Structure formats: structure tokens, C-alpha cells
Amino acid sequence: MEQLTSEPNYDVPDSTDWLNTPLSALMPVEQAFRCHVCKDFYNSPMLTSCNHTFCSLCIRRCLSVDGKCPLCRKTDQESRLRGNWALREAVDCFKECRASILEFARKPAPVTTAASPKRKAAEVEDSEDGAERTPKRPRRSTRSSRSRGAEATPALSQEEVYSPQRSEVADEYIPDDGLVACPICWERMKLQAVDRHISTGSCPGAPQPQSQLQAPISNGASTRSTQQNFPSTSKAKPQHPAKVLEHLPALNYSMIKDQPLRKKLAELHISTYGPRQLLEQRHKEWVTIWNANCDSAHPKTRTELLRDLETWERTMSSAARTGTLYGTQAALPQVKDKNFDGASWATSHDSSFKDLIAKARQTKKQAEQKAKEASEPELAPVVQQPNEREMAHRESGSIDNGGGNRYHNEIIGFDGAADFAIPVTNNRADQAQPSPAADSWLLK
Amino acid sequence: MSSSAHRRLLQEYRALTNNPPDGITAGPVSEDDFLHWEALIQGPEGTPFEGGVFPAELRFPRDYPLAPPTMKFLGEVWHPNVYPSGLVCISILHAPGDDPNHYEHASERWSPIQSVEKILISVMSMLAEPNDESPANVEAAKQWRDRRDEYEAKVRDGVRRSLGL
Numbered sequence: 368m369e370q371l372t373s374e375p376n377y378d379v380p381d382s383t384d385w386l387n388t389p390l391s392a393l394m395p396v397e398q399a400f401r402c403h404v405c406k407d408f409y410n411s412p413m414l415t416s417c418n419h420t421f422c423s424l425c426i427r428r429c430l431s432v433d434g435k436c437p438l439c440r441k442t443d444q445e446s447r448l449r450g451n452w453a454l455r456e457a458v459d460c461f462k463e464c465r466a467s468i469l470e471f472a473r474k475p476a477p478v479t480t481a482a483s484p485k486r487k488a489a490e491v492e493d494s495e496d497g498a499e500r501t502p503k504r505p506r507r508s509t510r511s512s513r514s515r516g517a518e519a520t521p522a523l524s525q526e527e528v529y530s531p532q533r534s535e536v537a538d539e540y541i542p543d544d545g546l547v548a549c550p551i552c553w554e555r556m557k558l559q560a561v562d563r564h565i566s567t568g569s570c571p572g573a574p575q576p577q578s579q580l581q582a583p584i585s586n587g588a589s590t591r592s593t594q595q596n597f598p599s600t601s602k603a604k605p606q607h608p609a610k611v612l613e614h615l616p617a618l619n620y621s622m623i624k625d626q627p628l629r630k631k632l633a634e635l636h637i638s639t640y641g642p643r644q645l646l647e648q649r650h651k652e653w654v655t656i657w658n659a660n661c662d663s664a665h666p667k668t669r670t671e672l673l674r675d676l677e678t679w680e681r682t683m684s685s686a687a688r689t690g691t692l693y694g695t696q697a698a699l700p701q702v703k704d705k706n707f708d709g710a711s712w713a714t715s716h717d718s719s720f721k722d723l724i725a726k727a728r729q730t731k732k733q734a735e736q737k738a739k740e741a742s743e744p745e746l747a748p749v750v751q752q753p754n755e756r757e758m759a760h761r762e763s764g765s766i767d768n769g770g771g772n773r774y775h776n777e778i779i780g781f782d783g784a785a786d787f788a789i790p791v792t793n794n795r796a797d798q799a800q801p802s803p804a805a806d807s808w809l810l811k
Numbered sequence: 812m813s814s815s816a817h818r819r820l821l822q823e824y825r826a827l828t829n830n831p832p833d834g835i836t837a838g839p840v841s842e843d844d845f846l847h848w849e850a851l852i853q854g855p856e857g858t859p860f861e862g863g864v865f866p867a868e869l870r871f872p873r874d875y876p877l878a879p880p881t882m883k884f885l886g887e888v889w890h891p892n893v894y895p896s897g898l899v900c901i902s903i904l905h906a907p908g909d910d911p912n913h914y915e916h917a918s919e920r921w922s923p924i925q926s927v928e929k930i931l932i933s934v935m936s937m938l939a940e941p942n943d944e945s946p947a948n949v950e951a952a953k954q955w956r957d958r959r960d961e962y963e964a965k966v967r968d969g970v971r972r973s974l975g976l
Contacts, residue, residue, distance in 0.1 A: 379821050383829030403924040404876060405815060406822040424815075429923055432877050433907055437923045440907070682814035683873050 380465065388472035397465075400458045404429060404437055409458045411662040412451040417441040420451050424659035431617075431651060445617065450662055459664075612661040615654045620647045637676065652679050816875040820845045823927050835931045837869070846871040850882075850931055854970060855939040859963040863970035867899070867934075869927065879904045879921035882930065886973050889965050891941040891952035900947035903933045 382397035402409050404425035411423035419438045421429070429437050430445050546555040552570050564570050618631065628646055629639045637653055639646070656675055660666050667675075713720070820839070827837055834853035839845050848869040854860030865888060871880040882904060884897040892900050902919040946952030954962040 379818075379825050381822060381825040381829060383826050386830055405819050406826070406926070407818065425923070428815075428877060435907070440918065440922070678814065682816070 390472040412454045413448040414451045415443045416447045423662040427655045614658045858939045859966035860938045876923040891946040894947040
């Protein structure tokens with residue numbers, strides 16, 4: 368069990384990361400930003416009618432199982448869910464700055480001469496970390512140490528953002544001239560002049576130059592653009608694309624017969640393959656992920672959703688491994704389909720193709736060698752081929768979905784699709800047979 | 812391939828390693844199968860189980876956390892709420908829909924907000940305080956109710972044997 372932690376893939380961020388750092392008080396803060404069901408950061412948080420919040424996908428899944436709030440077990444309906452947008456924003460901001468705060472908490476910043484007088488003396492002992500400081504970001508550490516001086520609770524650092532002392536930060540960009548920046552437009556002036564500047568309306572209001580904006584609000588995070596600093600305003604626009612996504616209605620499966628259900632699935636352009644129970648589950652899952660996607664600030668494309676559905680189908684079906692083929696085949700336009708976008712497929716999977724070609728060549732070479740060395744029949748390499756593929760498959764199955772793995776999966780789906788030219792539903796026997804057609808195609 | 816069950820278990824595993832609760836260790840048996848965990852529970856102090864270490868396996872359904880896992884002690888555990896096979900019978904492991912014994916409150920049963928940690932803590936307190944309303948091991952329940960001395964002696968004996976003493 369122990370060695371698992373060393374694997375980078377198991378290094379998921381968790382609220383317990385704050386333990387054993389000086390900022391352990393942030394653990395409950397982070398916990399408050401995490402969904403009770405998936406334990407991950409809220410993704411499109413939704414309020415139930417009993418005032419509990421969950422990710423859209425989580426609560427929709429729960430409600431579709433037993434129609435009750437997982438926290439208080441009050442009955443609720445999907446249609447009564449409302450988006451918790453303030454929380455969504457808070458979570459997004461927290462996620463944005465989490466890494467840098469944690470980095471700071473783990474490797475306390477060195478004391479610099481420019482550090483504010485608010486800094487606590489206790490920090491001096493951390494100065495041995497001077498070597499850690501990268502020349503690129505000395506300023507950031509200065510700022511971080513200041514927020515730590517203020518005990519770095521979110522509330523306090525928030526205060527600090529808007530306190531006049533924040534003007535020190537502007538010194539990063541403008542030499543210390545004894546002036547302060549207006550908190551609104553960041554124009555520099557004498558401290559006494561600020562009040563009048565604002566109240567008489569001579570302040571233009573909107574912050575003008577970008578470079579002056581970044582520092583005060585980003586608060587040490589890696590955000591380096593105006594857009595990220597003002598999620599409430601500038602992010603709001605792209606959040607609502609012109610085409611508003613419509614929620615899908617739920618179906619009462621006991622009221623609908625097989626044929627109309629298949630028709631419904633066909634209308635949604637999802638697979639109509641499989642027994643009745645699977646059709647119901649698939650429709651339910653599609654409605655759930657579709658509706659959750661409608662609540663998202665950054666909705667996924669239909670293709671991405673189809674891929675999610677495919678992943679779901681693969682993990683939920685009892686034949687998790689063999690399920691790949693019809694899942695892929697059903698969900699996305701296949702190689703043999705008329706509307707298949709061959710060019711984009713080729714470009715996006717270029718590296719995988721190359722890998723496969725290299726692998727196939729290697730296998731062929733090995734086969735030849737073996738044939739030379741031992742007088743064994745050519746059976747050995749043929750058997751080896753599916754093994755190798757299965758291993759790749761297993762690899763991609765066991766590891767959290769990295770980008771590379773996804774390609775792996777797809778490429779498996781792809782040459783599986785080549786197998787599909789033989790109209791057989793996928794089963795073990797079929798897989799055990801190597802696909803000579805696909806291999807020879809790769810070798811060309 | 813990354814299902815929600817997988818992600819959630821990864822998260823729980825991370826939390827359990829970073830901040831392990833007293834007397835409890837748990838983690839996946841192998842990285843190939845995150846739906847199969849093994850756990851070690853220390854016998855609660857002040858009970859006849861004190862001093863013992865009880866290995867158990869947890870098996871998670873594919874739709875975890877919508878449905879609860881099952882838990883089974885790998886060694887012999889003489890307890891009113893543990894089947895002779897080792898399977899643990901406790902309300903937190905029962906989905907709200909199925910109540911095999913018709914006595915559990917819905918509020919005590921499985922909900923997606925529960926976790927491995929909460930299950931193991933519940934099992935620890937179950938070891939300390941058996942629930943004899945619907946025993947999984949009738950003999951153990953009778954003994955616990957009527958002849959407590961015998962029950963405790965038998966449990967202690969089991970603990971000693973499991974430790975190879």
C-alpha cells in the first residue's frame with residue numbers, strides 16, 4: 368500500500384495537504400470548498416431546496432438514485448436545483464491560488480530587505496531557504512511573506528488587498544516616490560489626495576493599465592492577466608455563450624416501451640445498442656451529464672460529453688475491458704462512417720499512429736529474428752501482438768486519465784473498429800485473434 | 812480511464828495517508844484495482860478486543876459512492892455483528908433502500924457523503940459496543956447478552972491466537 372504515494376499519479380490535491388504547514392488553518396477552508404460527495408472541489412455547485420450544496424453532476428446522480436439529499440435525506444428534485452454562483456467563483460479563485468499558497472507554506476520565503484514592517488519576527492528563522500528562491504520571482508515571495516505576516520487567513524489577506532498599504536506592491540513596477548496609488552484607478556498621488564480624488568469624481572473608475580492591475584489583486588497567485596483577476600466581470604461574459612444549453616427532461620422508463628426508447632436515444636444521437644436495462648442506464652447517464660454540463664460555467668463540447676459517456680459505459684459495464692469497442696463505436700462517428708473526420712483524427716492521433724507503427728515494425732523484426740533463431744513456427748509473434756495491446760490497455764485502465772492514456776484508449780478503439788468490419792459483437796474470442804488486417808495496414 | 816469511483820477513492824486514500832485516524836490504516840491492495848482495499852483496525856482500548864489488530868478487506872462497487880462498499884474481516888472475529896464468514900453487518904454499510912433487518916434508521920445508513928474513514932471508525936465503535944438487535948452471529952449475540960464473561964474470554968482468546976501467542 369505504501370509505495371503508491373510515490374507515484375505522481377496518486378498525488379491528488381487534498382485538504383490534508385495543509386496539515387504540517389504553518390497554514391494548517393486552511394484545511395477547513397479547503398474542506399468547505401469541496402463537495403461532500405466526490406470530495407473534490409465543487410464543480411458547478413448547485414443548491415438543493417434544503418440549502419445544501421453539491422457538484423451539479425454529483426447531486427444529479429444522487430437524486431436519480433434515491434431522490435434524496437445525501438446530507439439531510441430530504442426529498443428533492445433535479446428541477447429544483449439552483450446554481451450557487453458565488454461559491455463557484457470562490458472555488459475558482461481558491462483553486463487558482465492554492466498551489467502558490469501551498470508552495471509558500473511548505474517552503475517559507477526568505478526575508479528580504481523590502482519586506483513590510485508587518486512581518487513577524489518569527490519568520491526570520493525561515494530565512495535559510497534563501498537558496499530556494501528563484502531569481503524569476505523574488506517579488507512574489509516578498510508579497511507572500513507579507514500575507515503570512517498577516518497570518519494569511521483568507522479574511523485577513525483579503526483585507527490587505529484593499530488596504531492602502533497594498534500600494535507597497537505597486538512599488539514593484541513604479542519606483543518608491545512617496546506616493547500611493549488610488550485603489551480604483553491606480554493612478555499615483557499623495558496619500559491625502561486620494562479621498563478627494565475619488566469623491567470629486569476625477570477618478571476614471573476603471574483600472575487602466577494592465578501592468579498595474581495584476582499585482583494588487585492576484586495576491587501571489589500565478590494569475591497574470593486582467594481577466595483572471597476579475598472573474599466576476601470579465602469571466603461572466605464567456606460563461607454564457609450565445610447558444611444557451613437546454614436541460615433535457617428525465618424519462619419515466621417504466622412508461623416507455625423498447626422501441627420508443629431506442630428512438631429517443633437515436634434522437635439524442637447516442638448508441639441504441641444493448642439490452643433494455645443498458646439503454647435505460649445509458650439514457651439516464653446521458654441526461655445527467657448533459658444537464659450537469661448545462662450548469663457549467665465552461666460547458667464541454669458534445670464530443671467531450673460523448674467521450675465521458677463512453678468512459679462511464681466502460682467503467683460501469685461488467686465487461687469493463689471488452690466494453691471499449693462498442694462504446695467507441697456507438698458514441699463517435701467511426702472510421703467507416705461517411706461523416707468521419709479523417710484529417711482531424713489523423714492529426715490528433717499522429718503520435719499514437721507513429722507509436723503503433725514503430726511497435727508493429729519492432730514486433731515484425733522480433734518475429735523474423737525469432738523465426739531465424741529458433742525454428743519455431745511463426746505462431747509466437749502472432750500471439751504476442753494481442754498481449755502487447757492488452758497490456759497497453761490495462762495500463763491506460765489503471766492509471767488516472769492522463770492525456771496520453773486517452774490516446775491509447777482511442778487507438779485501441781480504433782483498431783478495434785477495424786476489427787468491426789467483421790460484423791461480430793466484441794467478445795473474448797474475437798480479441799484473442801490478432802487483427803492481421805490492421806497490422807498489415809500499419810506496416811505499409 | 813478514470814471513473815468517478817476511482818477519483819473519489821484516490822482522494823480518500825490521499826486523505827487517509829496524510830491524516831490517518833487513530834488505530835486505522837487503509838489503502839488499495841494494488842494500483843491495478845482501486846475498488847479493492849485492505850484495512851487494518853486496532854482493537855479499541857478497554858474492550859476485550861484491545862491489543863488486537865484486525866485485517867479486513869473492503870470491496871467497492873463501480874458506482875461508489877452512490878452505493879456502499881462491503882467489508883469483510885480476513886481473520887476470525889467473534890462478534891454479534893460479524894458473520895462467521897467475516898462479513899461486517901453494520902447500518903452504515905447498508906444502502907437506504909435495502910434494510911435486511913428492518914430496524915435501522917435511514918439516517919444511520921449509507922449515503923454518498925460517508926467515507927472509508929467513517930466506515931472504519933463505525934466498525935471500531937461497533938467492536939466496542941455490539942448491537943444485538945439483529946445479530947449476524949446469533950451464537951455470539953446470545954453469549955454477549957447472557958454470559959458476558961464467556962464472550963469476553965472467547966474474544967480475548969481469539970485476539971491472542973490471531974497474534975500468534
